[in-house]
Amino acid sequence: ExxxxxxxxxxxxxxxxxxxxxxxxxxxxxxxxxxxxxxxxxxxxxxxxxxxxxxxxxxxxxxxxxxxxxxxxxxxxxxxxxxxxxxxxxxxxxRPSPLEIHEGNLSTIIEESIAFVRLQLESNHIRLRKSIDASLPIIQVDSSRWKEAVTNLLLNAIQAIDSKEDRGSHEEIALSARQIILQQSVGDLGVAGGDGDESQTTTNFGGSEVVLAKGMTCISLEISDSGTGIEYTNLRRIFDPFFTTKANGTGLGLPLVKRTVSAHGGVITVKSARGKGTTLSILLPVGRNGR
CATH class of the missing domain: 1.10.287 (Helix Hairpins)
Structure with a gap:
């Protein structure tokens, strides 16, 4: 008043x-x-x-x-x-075909994918450093889809290194696969982690709403390269169909990987630093038949 x-x-x-x-x-x-x-x-x-x-x-x-x-x-x-x-x-x-789910060993699938790209690794003088847990459990999986997905990730890593203008003589790709128990819930949306430096931010983009709960048993697959890294502004788009920064790329490789991971109830994240390389991480729950 x-x-x-x-x-x-x-x-x-x-x-x-x-x-x-x-x-x-x-x-x-x-x-x-x-x-x-x-x-x-x-x-x-x-x-x-x-x-x-x-x-x-x-x-x-x-x-x-x-x-x-x-x-x-x-x-x-x-x-x-x-x-x-x-x-x-x-x-x-x-027009994705239905999943053909059966018992499979992810370590075998990974080894077959490595064999497929071995010639590219050797011709580009790239060392593959791998650490695959011999006791990975048998899981319900579409082996063909996973072989394509892992092969795609390895080829992307090779291309990222090959496109470096200042590549050295000790370029390498690191691959690890192990069984873990999640210490916290992991989602497939938004931004997880990061220290304020955009180039170091870990992203969980891709559009799927898969969430893995704390305490779940998962297979963790990580593929890291010493390549060019991904610009921060492009991180949100790498799983978008037809988005590519490669002259001869289709922009379908990572979206198809994302689709396979999501169809099996898993999540995929990427951490990249421009000029320092990229790490793609996949968490695949054990004991789930896919969806």
Missing amino acids: NGTIASLLEIITDVTERKRLEQNLVRSEKLAAAGEMAAFIAHEFRNALTSIKMILQLQRESEHLARADKRSLDVALSSLSHMESIVSELLNFS
């Missing part, structure tokens, strides 16, 4: 959850649209590539071809194979 404030009521509403749901909805709509587009492109490209490949293969088998022409056809066929792999990634992203 008399022009003075007698009382003041302040209402504060936490809209974090609402904003998160809005962001997830927008993300889901974008993924659905991207999936439809990818499926259409992949279908059309696959048909065209099949026809072209058959024609080139018939030409390659001709007895009257000069050696130079055969080399040219080999280059063309190799390029077609690369395009076919891109189409396969598009199809896997847009």
Whole structure:
């Protein structure tokens, strides 16, 4: 009264959850649209590539071809194979097949993935330092999906090192797999940890709402590289379909890894420092059949 404030009521509403749901909805709509587009492109490209490949293969088998022409056809066929792999990634992203769950040994899957990239490691003079717990438990898993996921992560690490302008003679990738009991709950959203230095922040981005509770038994898989690291501004986007900083990348490798991890009830996090390398960590709960 008399022009003075007698009382003041302040209402504060936490809209974090609402904003998160809005962001997830927008993300889901974008993924659905991207999936439809990818499926259409992949279908059309696959048909065209099949026809072209058959024609080139018939030409390659001709007895009257000069050696130079055969080399040219080999280059063309190799390029077609690369395009076919891109189409396969598009199809896997847009129309994922159901999981084929069965008992599997993750250590065996990891070793098979390492064998697949061994030539790339040797040709790029990269040392692989591995520590795989021999007593990892047998788990319910889609072995094919996990082999693709681990191979993808290893190839990403190799490419990150190979793209360094000042790479040294002792570049390496460290891989570890062990069984642990979670000392705290781990979620797949938001930012976990970090010391205020953006380049050192550990991120749990990816859009899935998987949460692993404290006390759960998990298999921890970590792959670290001494590569270029990831810019902080890109960390939030690395699991987004079609996002890539590579000239020849599709931007589907990490989203497919993320999908596999989430489908098995796991979480994936990444810690990166520009110029110091990247560590991708996967936690896979033991005794869960996937979903």
